[in-house]
Amino acid sequence: MPPTGREQLKGRVQELIDSNLVMVFSKSFCPFCIRVKELFTSLGREYNALELDECDDGSDIQEVLHELTGQKTVPNVFVNKTHVGGCDKTLQAHKDGTLGKLFDENHIKYDYDLIIIGGGSGGLACSKEAAAMGKKVMVLDYVVPTPLGTSWGLGGTCVNVGCIPKKLMHQAAILGHALKDSRKFGWEYEENVRHNWDTMRDAIQSYIGSLNWGYRVALRDKSVRYENAYGEFVEQHKIKATNKKGKEAFYTAEKFVVATGERPRYLGIPGDKEYCITSDDLFSLPYCPGKTLVVGASYVALECAGFLAGIGLDVTVMVRSIFLRGFDQEMANRAGDYMETHGVKFIKQFVPTSVELLEEGTPGKLKVVAKSTEGDHIIEDEYNTVLIAVGRDACTRNIGLEKIGVKINEKNGKVPVNDVEETNVPYVYAIGDILDGKLELTPVAIQAGRLLARRLYGGSTLKCDYVNVPTTVFTPLEYGCCGYAEEKAIELYGQENLEVYHTLFWPLEFTVASRDNNTCFAKIICNKLDNDRVIGFHVLGPNAGEITQGFGAAMKCGLTKEKLDETIGIHPTCAEVSNLKKCTESISLCSFLWFTL
Known part of the structure; x- marks a missing residue:
């Protein structure tokens, strides 16, 4: 016979008791419940609290608990599947050492000590450091393809579509400028000098491929398990991993580090995702982009515009407001002025309103319509490629953080943490570009990841310094x-x-x-x-x-x-x-x- 509603409720209550190291059946307004929860927080013990006054069937759950324990009141506390009792009994158990013994005995066995979601620079650094200290570690990394289908291997944004290919293409532009200077230093040459996009792209992508392989080997050598799968929290201490074929697997861990990074933001206008590219697409673009409009004035925008112009392309930058928001504005404006005197055109105080495909091709031809931010003036022009670089969004909204109670900044999706990278859920940490109010830099993520692992497993107390951090914008x-x-x-x-x-x-x-x-x-x-x-x-x-x-x-x-x-x-x-x-x-x-x- 199928189970009755009462039996199903008993099963649900028992599952909560069995699957949580500390389970507190509570009421949000109860001062005794609050006192017990504060005790576990002060002990650094994670707990799961079910607030009965916020549940539709809270009174029924309380009756089931009465049947199971003989206790009518809340809080009703269980540790390691053992009934401890209410507030007074829990405090007494702490005082006489009984509570501590319950934590030490029959400790919940997890599949891993640490699971890291994200195989970028920060996640990889943290995983290898934790593994070096004898911990069982898993890394989940999955790149959701761009609207144009671009994807890449292990290593995160920096290695695949950020710092590494950006600096190498910047170097290509520097070499082009050096060729012009070389005549004044006595170099003589007669051949027509031109740049070949395919040669540059293939060489850079080959190097990136070697880095992807190297990261996989490094994880294997450290006995870190790597899965090319999308990680999503499904319940406390439990995660679902879905690979590219849709196959699902479930894993548990004592602690988690969220290091999912960010992806480029689109404009939300007609034609942006259909016809435009971002920096995620640029570095492996199968054809030379030709006449290019770069939308945005972020460091990504100016860097890309700079090296594209440096290899001889016709480049225009459309700026909504200011250059390099967050950087020193005197320096930012000087960097922009230099670009303008070296061939980059700027359209200031304008934003695109639509992108229309005029001709298919590699590249094709696009019509861009833009509106002034200071009035009703409309302009339009044609380009081969439109590169959007108006900022990036944290990859945190679709990984199940809400299911385990991790708070994010709803405005930007970023994760607030304390000074040791801990979220509001004690066993979940975050590092890298997704941190709210912190620097978005690869070396920062690496340092934070290493230091976090050392604090968690090596007895260190050293914290990451997010203030005196040197960085460089690779504009021309x-x-x-x-x-x-x-x-x-x-x-x-x-x-x-x-x-x-x-x-x-x-x-x-x-x-x-x-x-x-x-x-x-x-x-x-x-x-x-x-x-x-x-x-x-x-x-x-x-x-x-x-x-x-x-x-x-x-x-x-x-x-x-x-x-x-x-x-x-x-x-x-x-x-x-x-x-x-x-x-x-x-x-x-x-x-x-x-x-x-």
């Missing part, structure tokens, strides 16, 4: 920075408490080629209330990333303006930081070489 004239943008420093410390020093400089490499004098620029922002400590470093020039790394280390050590002045530079290099002038002085005083003879 590279922009490196560490610490605060000037706008942010003013917001935090007040303009009257800051001293800003700056200088224009002319790299020695540019002099013989007779180009870009008084274009490269650097500035530091100092806190006058803290011994003129450098709280912001910014440089716009060649090899800015190589320069900024060293200053990042110095700022970690508390670099001051005095120590900077005392440092003898390496001559002749762009990294010589001497004779920076106060911003109150005439800019003409700053129009000299970065280095001094």
Whole structure:
């Protein structure tokens, strides 16, 4: 005979007791229930609480509990399938050590110590570090294809569609510029120089493929199980993994790390997903993009526009408001100005309203209609390719976080965490680009992942520093920075408490080629209330990333303006930081070489 409703309810209650290390049947308003839950929180013990006053069948569940335990009241506490009792009995069990013994004995056996959702830089770093400390670890990674069908292998955004191919295509553009400079240095050549997209793309994709394979080998060598499957929480400590063929498998773990990263945002206009590409598509694009419109002014937008123009393409950037939101605006505008003087066209204060296919092809032809953000003016033009780079969205809304109670920022999908990357659910952690209010940088995710594993399993207390992090935007004239943008420093410390020093400089490499004098620029922002400590470093020039790394280390050590002045530079290099002038002085005083003879 099929089970009755009462029997089904008993089964449901028993399943809750059996599947949770700590199960608290509670009422949200009950002070005794609150006290018990606070006890488990203070002990660092995860618990599952069913609030009977919020359940339609809460009174029926309470009757079932009475039948099972003889206890009519709440809280009704179970630990390791053992009935502990109400508030007083639970507190007494903690006091006399009985509670601790229940945790130690018959501990719930999980399939894994740690499951990581996301095989990007942060997830891989965390998994290998945890495995090195003897933990049983699984990594789930699955790339949902773009609207145009692009997908890729293990390694995440940076390796496949971010930092690595971006920097290599940036290098292709630099080499093209170097060819032009080389004639002034005595190089003579007669052949017609042109760029071959297919050769560049194939070489870069071959290198990325070797990295994908290397990551798989590294996980295997560390005894980390890797599954190319989409991870989704289905209940507490339990996840469903679905592979590309639709086959499902279920796994449990004591702890989880969410490291799913982000994917490009679309415009929500007619034709965007049908005819446009994003950076997820660009680096493996099977044809040269031709005349290209880049929509957006993020670092992804400007970097892509820069190297596409650098390899000889006709490139236009459509900017809604400002360049490089979140970065120092003086530096951002200088980077944009340089691009404009080197062939990149800009359409400012406009946004696309539709994209229409005019001709099929590789590339085809598209018509873009755009509207002014400052009025009703409408423009339209034709392009071969439209690249959307208006920001990225966190991949958190479709992985079942709501089923286990993990909170996200509903506005952006990002996950709030405390200073040890822990979410509001004690056994679930998050790292990387999905963190709310944190830097979206690969080295940050790697560092956070490693440190998290060491805290969880190695007894470490070291936390990730999200402030003094050096980074570089690989625009045609590279922009490196560490610490605060000037706008942010003013917001935090007040303009009257800051001293800003700056200088224009002319790299020695540019002099013989007779180009870009008084274009490269650097500035530091100092806190006058803290011994003129450098709280912001910014440089716009060649090899800015190589320069900024060293200053990042110095700022970690508390670099001051005095120590900077005392440092003898390496001559002749762009990294010589001497004779920076106060911003109150005439800019003409700053129009000299970065280095001094």
